[in-house]
Amino acid sequence: MSRHLRLLPALALLGACSFQKMTPEEARASGASASLMADDHSDHDMTAMNPGGPFVSTTEIQQAGGIAPGATQAAERLQKSPRHAEWAMVPLTPGGTDSIAAWVVYPEVKRNAPVVVVVHEIFGLSTWVRSVADQLAADGFIAIAPDLLSIERGGATTDTLTTDVARTMIRNVTPDKMNAMVAAIGRYGMSLPAASKKYGIVGYCWGGSASYNHAVFNAPGLSASVVYYGSAPEAAELAKIKVPVLGLFGENDQRVNATIARADSTIKAMGGTYQSRIFTGAGHGFLRAQDQPANAEAAKQAWPETVAWFKKYLK
Numbered sequence: 001m002s003r004h005l006r007l008l009p010a011l012a013l014l015g016a017c018s019f020q021k022m023t024p025e026e027a028r029a030s031g032a033s034a035s036l037m038a039d040d041h042s043d044h045d046m047t048a049m050n051p052g053g054p055f056v057s058t059t060e061i062q063q064a065g066g067i068a069p070g071a072t073q074a075a076e077r078l079q080k081s082p083r084h085a086e087w088a089m090v091p092l093t094p095g096g097t098d099s100i101a102a103w104v105v106y107p108e109v110k111r112n113a114p115v116v117v118v119v120h121e122i123f124g125l126s127t128w129v130r131s132v133a134d135q136l137a138a139d140g141f142i143a144i145a146p147d148l149l150s151i152e153r154g155g156a157t158t159d160t161l162t163t164d165v166a167r168t169m170i171r172n173v174t175p176d177k178m179n180a181m182v183a184a185i186g187r188y189g190m191s192l193p194a195a196s197k198k199y200g201i202v203g204y205c206w207g208g209s210a211s212y213n214h215a216v217f218n219a220p221g222l223s224a225s226v227v228y229y230g231s232a233p234e235a236a237e238l239a240k241i242k243v244p245v246l247g248l249f250g251e252n253d254q255r256v257n258a259t260i261a262r263a264d265s266t267i268k269a270m271g272g273t274y275q276s277r278i279f280t281g282a283g284h285g286f287l288r289a290q291d292q293p294a295n296a297e298a299a300k301q302a303w304p305e306t307v308a309w310f311k312k313y314l315k
Helices: 024-030 058-063 071-080 127-138 163-171 175-191 206-217 260-269 293-313
Strands: 085-091 099-105 113-119 142-146 195-204 222-228 245-252 274-283
Touching: 071 127, 085 127, 085 175, 099 127, 099 175, 113 127, 113 175, 113 206, 127 142, 127 195, 142 175, 175 195, 175 206, 195 206, 195 293, 206 222, 206 245, 222 293, 245 260, 245 293, 260 274, 274 293
Parallel strands: 113 142, 113 195, 195 222, 222 245, 245 274
Antiparallel strands: 085 099, 099 142
């Protein structure tokens, strides 16, 4: 059963501090594919995908300790999730007409939970990104995955975006625009009755760089950042970071890894907290491409560190 939604532009016309939730029936209205396109990482090193590698089943992932799934298990994981999830339209600014489509997943917990904003790759809010949000909710957080292409597109992204279209659209999402949207999502998340008043950010590839840049932005309430294989900004920007940052990288990704030392030295020189891990044999996009053995092993190690980071700094 697909839970995708093609949101109509008219839904963006919301009042200050308002949002619109979507029922599962409304979310099914688009009929979009529930599976990920095979070329979602086609602008990256495809050797990390290794489609001929061993299939990692949902059962094996659960036995590994409940980590976020790879792309080939994402739709199944969402379909079987017992957690409450809903679509929301979040105003970019109070009283403005632009709103951000977001997928919100709630944990099954007794007390208010902190918020984690999940930032997608260049391809918008895919099934895989929503499955990552679902796992974060399983780990005790209110996970919100915004579609940062939704204002640009006039509705929520589906898994049907082509590489060329995605690249063109993502270029228009400048760091300033991204930070404004993520800050709006953070405010919305912290305003939820079931939420505590802190939020963290985690992102993947383009979203990993966004996680760095949002830490530079230092929005109110932001308390932790996790970067998956994202390039660091320049030192002058890194020096502005005030929240703890965890970086998780694949060994075979020197384009990105060449920026790790700059982040480490600059943030620590300012008295900040920065930790990084490079996983042996893993490539760019390892959390998503778990059909490759080294990537799967990296994912099994990286996910518990992600959860521990947020539990430490969002408590």
